[in-house]
Amino acid sequence: xxxxxxxxxxxxxxxxxxxxxxxxxxxxxxxxxxxxxxxxxxxxxxxxxxxxxxxxxxxxxxxxxxxxxxxxxxxxxxxxxxxxxxxxxxxxxxxxxxxxxxxxxxxxxxxxxxxxxxxxxxxxxxxxxxxxxxxxxxxxxxxxxxxxxxxxxxxxxxxxxxxxxxxxxxxxxxxxxxxxxxxxxxxxxxxxxxxxxxxxxxxxxxxxxxxxxxxxxxxxxxxxxxxxxxxxxxxxxxxxxxxxxxxxxxxxxxxxxx
Amino acid sequence: xxxxxxxxxxxxxxxxxxxxxxxxxxxxxxxxxxxxxxxxxxxxxxxxxxxxxxxxxxxxxxxxxxxxxxxxxxxxxxxxxxxxxxxxxxxxxxxxxxxxxxxxxxxxxxxxxxxxxxxxxxxxxxx
Numbered sequence: 001x002x003x004x005x006x007x008x009x010x011x012x013x014x015x016x017x018x019x020x021x022x023x024x025x026x027x028x029x030x031x032x033x034x035x036x037x038x039x040x041x042x043x044x045x046x047x048x049x050x051x052x053x054x055x056x057x058x059x060x061x062x063x064x065x066x067x068x069x070x071x072x073x074x075x076x077x078x079x080x081x082x083x084x085x086x087x088x089x090x091x092x093x094x095x096x097x098x099x100x101x102x103x104x105x106x107x108x109x110x111x112x113x114x115x116x117x118x119x120x121x122x123x124x125x126x127x128x129x130x131x132x133x134x135x136x137x138x139x140x141x142x143x144x145x146x147x148x149x150x151x152x153x154x155x156x157x158x159x160x161x162x163x164x165x166x167x168x169x170x171x172x173x174x175x176x177x178x179x180x181x182x183x184x185x186x187x188x189x190x191x192x193x194x195x196x197x198x199x200x201x202x203x204x205x206x207x208x209x210x211x212x213x214x215x216x217x218x219x220x221x222x223x224x225x226x227x228x229x230x231x232x233x234x235x236x237x238x239x240x241x242x243x244x245x246x247x248x249x250x251x252x253x254x255x256x257x258x
Numbered sequence: 259x260x261x262x263x264x265x266x267x268x269x270x271x272x273x274x275x276x277x278x279x280x281x282x283x284x285x286x287x288x289x290x291x292x293x294x295x296x297x298x299x300x301x302x303x304x305x306x307x308x309x310x311x312x313x314x315x316x317x318x319x320x321x322x323x324x325x326x327x328x329x330x331x332x333x334x335x336x337x338x339x340x341x342x343x344x345x346x347x348x349x350x351x352x353x354x355x356x357x358x359x360x361x362x363x364x365x366x367x368x369x370x371x372x373x374x375x376x377x378x379x380x381x382x383x384x385x
Contacts, residue, residue, distance in 0.1 A: 052315065052322045053297040076296065076317040100384050101291060102320035132294070136319065146319060171321035175268050175310070257299075 005228035006036045006220040011235050013042035016049060016071035016082070021245035022235050023089040024074070027179040029234075030091035036098075036223060038090045038216060039234040045069060046083025046190050051076045051170065054139070056256050062139060064191035072255050075170035075181060078141035081189035084196060086212060089181040098223070099178045106148045106169050109182060112218035113150050113167055116211060120204050122197075123153040127165070141168050142185060142194040154200050166197045184212070263352065264368055265377035266328040268310075271352060274368055275359075279334060283356045284316075284325055284347065287381050292318040295344040300336040300357060307333060309367055313358065327360065329367040335359040 011022065019041055030037045047069040050059055059070060065081060090109065098104040110126050117124040127149040135144050142165050145151075150167035153159050169182030186208055187196035198205055205211055213229075220227045235242050248254050263271045269288035273281045289295075297317040307313055307327040314325050336358050340346050347355040362368065372380060 051317075053299070053317050074322065076322040173321045173323040174312075175324065175326060 003225055004033075004035050005226045006038060006216075006223070007033070007228045007230055008037075008216055008220075009039040009230045009232070009234035011039055011041040011233035013044035014235070015045065016043060016047035016069050017246040017249040018235070018242055019043060019087070020049070020071055020073065020249045021242045022238075023179060023181055024245050025238060025241055026089050026234060027091040027174070027177045030179075031093055031177045034093055034095070036090060036092050036096065036220070036225070038088060038219070040086060040088050040212065040216075041233075042086060043082035046081065047071060048191075049073045049080050049082060050255075051078055051141075052172075053258050054079060055258055058139065062191075068190070070255060071249055072257065073170065073181070075172045075179070077146070077168065077170040078144050079139055080141045080168075080183050081191045082183065084187040084189050085183040085185045086208070087181060087183050088216075089179065091177055091179040093177055094175065096178075096223075102171055102173065103148065105171060105178060105180050106146075108219055108222055109169060109180075110148045110150050110167060112222060113184070113215050115218055116215040117150075117152065117197075119214075120201075120211070122201050122204050123159065124150055124166075125159065127151050140192045140194075141170075141183070142189075142192055144168070152197060152200055154195075155204070164195050164200065166200070261374065264328070264371035264373060265380075266326060266371055267380055268326045268328075270325055270328045272328045272360075272368060272371065274362075274365070278361060279359050280329065280331070280362050280368070281356045282328060282358045282360055283351055285377070286348075286351045288323075288325075289347045289351050289355075292316060292320065292323060294319045295347065298341040298344060300338070300341065301333050303333055303336060305333045307331065307360070325357070328371055329360060329362045330364060331360040331362040333358050334361050 048065045050072045114124045127145045129147045149165050151163040152166050153163050166185045171180040185196040269285045299315045301313040309330045311327050312324040313327045
């Protein structure tokens, strides 16, 4: 595989529309560079991102998220309450070996996190589906279990089918590029009954930023590349482009497409 | 697969019907790769599209995937039954699982697409 470094940008938290717009521009960057690119970010204010085809009427009828800004992702899956999570966005060109099917890119990020957590003594694993899961149609992403989702056993507990999910990702497969983003739940979100990684293992994760850095270095190693931490955020110097791209995410016809 | 099909590298098939229209769907390979299908959105009838333009989306448990116009033209009909019976795509991708009918604006664009052998080779090469 290519030895070009994987650029990783860490952005300041932003609103939901800005975040989705920046992810879209990141995908174009992967196409331009011809390799994996990654950015990290948080959400301010706390917001809810809906999967591409989740029904807006259902979302608006959920009392636990009432009052939170809503944005629709281009990727599928369930709704995520953002604010206490760290979101990663990644993109690869379709020529990348991980783009041949959907699962390799998921596994690249998820397996790397499992390995990093294991290194820190945290029992984590990738969920393996046995077929259709009765949780599939649930509204919130963290109530669902997709193939490869990262689940963690609470401190002092053995593995259980009820182990909470702490990382889920969603992908959009385009002709030239495959963008993917995922939510690493650090602390319980404002809605939903989902403990975060720091709630489950506060002693084992004293410095989340260091954990995240090590995690992504494992991802880059898996594709044979070093990491190139970028000195500024991805959005820095791209304000006008991001603002222009954010317009469609703010439009009612996008949010209310279903 | 029928010998009269042509394919785009983005996994759409197209069949020239001889009445000035062409039928478009997605290949069995693409359907299988999607795995369990959840939702589909088809384009509006009357929409004019360019070859390579995204004309619809399919959500599976794995991802949301776009599908593309293999040729330029006007969408004259969509298969409204398929979004309510997504299993049709897997059961009969080249027949009942058709997705749209296009009136091509330049029939020569079909000649530039892949025949079955070339498409199979493309899939095998991981494209």
